[in-house]
Amino acid sequence: MPEDHELASPNDNVQPVLVPQVNVNDDEVRLVGWRVEAGACVRAGQVICEVETSKSVEEIPAPADGMFVPAVDEGRMLAVGALLGYIGPSREAVEAFLKASCADRPADAPAADTPRATLGAVQLAREHGIDVAMVPATGDRIRREDVERFLAATAGAAIGDPGPLPGREQEALPPLLAPLVTEQPPLGDHAWSVARHLAATQARLTTTQVAADVRMDRVVAWMESRRQSGRVAGVPAAMIHAAAAAVAADARLASFRLGRRVFRYQAVDIAFTARSAEGRLFAPVVRGADRRSPDDVADEVARLSMAVFRGELTGADQAGACMTVSVLADRPVRWHVGLQNAFQSAILSCGAVREELVLLEGQARAVPTATLVLSYDHGLMDGWEASGCLDAARQALENLAG
Amino acid sequence: MIDRLRACFARAMKLDAPAVERIDASTTAADLPAWTSVTHLSLILELERAFNVRFDNAEVASLGSVGAIIEALAAKGVRA
Numbered sequence: 001m002p003e004d005h006e007l008a009s010p011n012d013n014v015q016p017v018l019v020p021q022v023n024v025n026d027d028e029v030r031l032v033g034w035r036v037e038a039g040a041c042v043r044a045g046q047v048i049c050e051v052e053t054s055k056s057v058e059e060i061p062a063p064a065d066g067m068f069v070p071a072v073d074e075g076r077m078l079a080v081g082a083l084l085g086y087i088g089p090s091r092e093a094v095e096a097f098l099k100a101s102c103a104d105r106p107a108d109a110p111a112a113d114t115p116r117a118t119l120g121a122v123q124l125a126r127e128h129g130i131d132v133a134m135v136p137a138t139g140d141r142i143r144r145e146d147v148e149r150f151l152a153a154t155a156g157a158a159i160g161d162p163g164p165l166p167g168r169e170q171e172a173l174p175p176l177l178a179p180l181v182t183e184q185p186p187l188g189d190h191a192w193s194v195a196r197h198l199a200a201t202q203a204r205l206t207t208t209q210v211a212a213d214v215r216m217d218r219v220v221a222w223m224e225s226r227r228q229s230g231r232v233a234g235v236p237a238a239m240i241h242a243a244a245a246a247v248a249a250d251a252r253l254a255s256f257r258l259g260r261r262v263f264r265y266q267a268v269d270i271a272f273t274a275r276s277a278e279g280r281l282f283a284p285v286v287r288g289a290d291r292r293s294p295d296d297v298a299d300e301v302a303r304l305s306m307a308v309f310r311g312e313l314t315g316a317d318q319a320g321a322c323m324t325v326s327v328l329a330d331r332p333v334r335w336h337v338g339l340q341n342a343f344q345s346a347i348l349s350c351g352a353v354r355e356e357l358v359l360l361e362g363q364a365r366a367v368p369t370a371t372l373v374l375s376y377d378h379g380l381m382d383g384w385e386a387s388g389c390l391d392a393a394r395q396a397l398e399n400l401a402g
Numbered sequence: 403m404i405d406r407l408r409a410c411f412a413r414a415m416k417l418d419a420p421a422v423e424r425i426d427a428s429t430t431a432a433d434l435p436a437w438t439s440v441t442h443l444s445l446i447l448e449l450e451r452a453f454n455v456r457f458d459n460a461e462v463a464s465l466g467s468v469g470a471i472i473e474a475l476a477a478k479g480v481r482a
Contacts, residue, residue: 227430228432229430302442302463312459
């Protein structure tokens with residue numbers, strides 16, 4: 001099988017099988033091994049391989065019935081979205097498909113989604129977890145050798161360089177700093193994966209924020225009511241409810257860009273940040289948040305939080321969220337700015353609930369208040385539009401009913 | 403049983419002695435400010451270790467009172 005695969009559009013019978021987003025914190029996985037032979041007939045849902053994430057080994061199912069032809073070797077590190085293989089009615093059909101793809105679109109043909117880059121450049125950049133749009137072109141388009149040159153030039157980027165490539169490991173400590181610092185244990189696999197994936201996401205987005213104060217008296221009353229009836233509730237559940245309202249105000253909040261291409265999630269599945277007992281950060285997903293009552297959301301948040309705390313969260317629990325909420329209610333922070341997760345464009349953040357004096361009907365009253373911050377992609381919407389989403393979230397919180 | 407439960411609360415929520423003594427069968431999360439959605443998770447783990455049981459993740463949200471906890475433990479064969 002050729003090294004530089006063509007990502008041509010699938011015909012009716014043959015389709016490429018790509019690495020899915022198994023874990024929201026990982027932008028690459030290791031192909032541990034194939035579970036089917038090359039040329040084996042598989043069923044949709046049948047496990048075809050195992051991949052290793054920063055957290056666990058996950059099984060990857062076939063997306064359709066057919067004959068599976070692998071495209072990469074075991075042991076390789078693959079970016080999310082990279083090619084695993086092909087499924088078609090027969091091995092000959094897959095080979096004919098590949099041959100036709102290469103004939104129509106030579107290896108150096110422009111990629112459909114990145115007009116200035118060739119397919120070879122896009123594939124190599126994706127394998128190394130970088131945005132091909134960041135690579136300088138030496139000709140009229142970004143070619144594979146441009147990416148190779150870029151990778152070589154940034155492999156040893158030192159601390160203090162003006163723009164180290166997101167996700168690229170910095171290896172050279174400036175000599176002047178050596179007597180001033182002592183090296184500490186490196187980041188663990190999970191922390192490194194989170195750092196790299198957040199950096200890669202930020203490199204794709206044009207991120208900015210809008211913020212607003214919100215009255216939390218209805219939220220506090222709802223939480224108190226649940227506590228009195230012996231049920232657990234926290235601010236994250238209310239924030240998920242608010243995020244669903246924000247998405248209803250403008251569905252672009254549930255979309256993300258890959259360059260100029262825009263993708264929109266079909267379901268309003270919203271993630272929330274949660275910590276395990278060891279302090280590791282995860283983002284489990286509440287499915288169909290727009291169709292659940294706040295009480296139902298709170299029960300689901302409790303279930304998922306317990307799974308995180310126990311270290312039992314699965315890849316399926318974390319995949320496919322359209323946006324994320326992040327709450328630091330237990331810390332004395334007024335507000336904080338969240339960073340968007342992979343393949344999302346927005347995150348709604350909230351600091352601690354505080355008492356603020358407001359004038360209501362001529363009387364000074366202490367009202368529970370919090371500051372919301374919506375981080376969004378300015379490539380998808382501007383501040384005016386984002387503030388409309390934030391206002392929808394604010395209204396959802398100020399009008400909260402169980 | 404109430405003493406064993408109090409010990410679990412004390413460890414999970416880092417309560418002082420007076421707060422621990424006030425916990426009884428009628429206590430709910432509304433009576434104990436330290437009983438938050440975060441400390442609740444630690445409490446569940448402490449209960450599981452102390453009573454050698456396992457709570458399903460889906461029933462965690464409904465264990466927000468001492469009464470509910472006692473009932474859930476009884477359902478798992480733990481007697482007072």
